[in-house]
Amino acid sequence: MRTKIAQLRAEIEALTASNAEELEKLRIRLLSKKGEITSLFNDFRNVANEEKREMGVLLNELKQAAQEKINTLKESFAKRQEDNTVGDLTRSALPLKIGSRHPLSLVKHEIAAIFSRLGFSIAEGPEIEDDWHVFTALNFPLEHPARDMQDTFFVERNPDILLRTHTSSVQVRVMENRKPPIRLIFPGRVYRNEAISYRAHCFFHQVEGLYIDREVSFADLKQALLYFAREMFGSETRIRLRPSYFPFTEPSAEMDISCNICHGKGCAFCKHSGWVEILGCGMVDPNVLKNCGIDPEQYSGYAFGMGVERIANLKYRTKDLRLFSENDIRFLEQFRAAF
Numbered sequence: 001m002r003t004k005i006a007q008l009r010a011e012i013e014a015l016t017a018s019n020a021e022e023l024e025k026l027r028i029r030l031l032s033k034k035g036e037i038t039s040l041f042n043d044f045r046n047v048a049n050e051e052k053r054e055m056g057v058l059l060n061e062l063k064q065a066a067q068e069k070i071n072t073l074k075e076s077f078a079k080r081q082e083d084n085t086v087g088d089l090t091r092s093a094l095p096l097k098i099g100s101r102h103p104l105s106l107v108k109h110e111i112a113a114i115f116s117r118l119g120f121s122i123a124e125g126p127e128i129e130d131d132w133h134v135f136t137a138l139n140f141p142l143e144h145p146a147r148d149m150q151d152t153f154f155v156e157r158n159p160d161i162l163l164r165t166h167t168s169s170v171q172v173r174v175m176e177n178r179k180p181p182i183r184l185i186f187p188g189r190v191y192r193n194e195a196i197s198y199r200a201h202c203f204f205h206q207v208e209g210l211y212i213d214r215e216v217s218f219a220d221l222k223q224a225l226l227y228f229a230r231e232m233f234g235s236e237t238r239i240r241l242r243p244s245y246f247p248f249t250e251p252s253a254e255m256d257i258s259c260n261i262c263h264g265k266g267c268a269f270c271k272h273s274g275w276v277e278i279l280g281c282g283m284v285d286p287n288v289l290k291n292c293g294i295d296p297e298q299y300s301g302y303a304f305g306m307g308v309e310r311i312a313n314l315k316y317r318t319k320d321l322r323l324f325s326e327n328d329i330r331f332l333e334q335f336r337a338a339f
């Protein structure tokens, strides 16, 4: 019996199994009711009394060793299977959740891309500004309502420090620091002290544009805006310019495009006029050029400004401005296909 035990011990040490089926066969051969180790236990009663103690220990050790070896092999199979699950590169991809750009970013990038094709670059500036850059340099008379506490957020009750109400303040900074020709667009967030509703918010986004050079005319402005409207809303789009007033441009105009929903026939969206307003524009007032150190005798320029939310409303037919800042994932996910 001693020889048999030693033989089985050696055999168990060297055991291998390449799959679970083979392992089960081994277990049956060694440990089942008719297994080799079990039959040794059965033979135990024939062992001489003086050897019983020693043989008992050896048999128990043998059984334990067999059990441990089988358990170890079983674990290694399970682990190998797990590794294969993680490491299988041929499996189909997990359903990854892909994010989407914010609709206002999409529209802002599209505006920038269109004007970049006309040679415009991008400039940005601070959102906290002083009175000079937001109002005074831009020819706002002291009594102009835009300076009123109703419209402007002032910082720490200091009437000179405020949140910019338009990105024209960046135009002033550029004109003060650069020599013409200047051909830039100015995207950015602006702030107005207004009650929040579906059509107004205390902050919104603008893209303004400025072109200053010798002999820049209103015809240049009109052509640039026609190009923009057709690139943005389709090649059939028509524009019309209505006379308007802004302190910083002379003459000034507001631009409408033919309604891109009814194509000019009249619908609820365009209030049955066939036209929708999209931006304000004009020739830079000579006083503004002078304020910024540019000689209006030598240079002229045009400027325009549009609300990004307004363009997004027209493009995506959203009706409520608040959707853009509520971060409702159900709204934002609709823009996943765009880029």
Ligand SMILES: [Zn+2]
Pocket: 259, 260, 261, 262, 263, 264, 265, 266, 267, 268, 269, 270, 271, 272, 274, 275
């Ligand atoms: Zn319409």
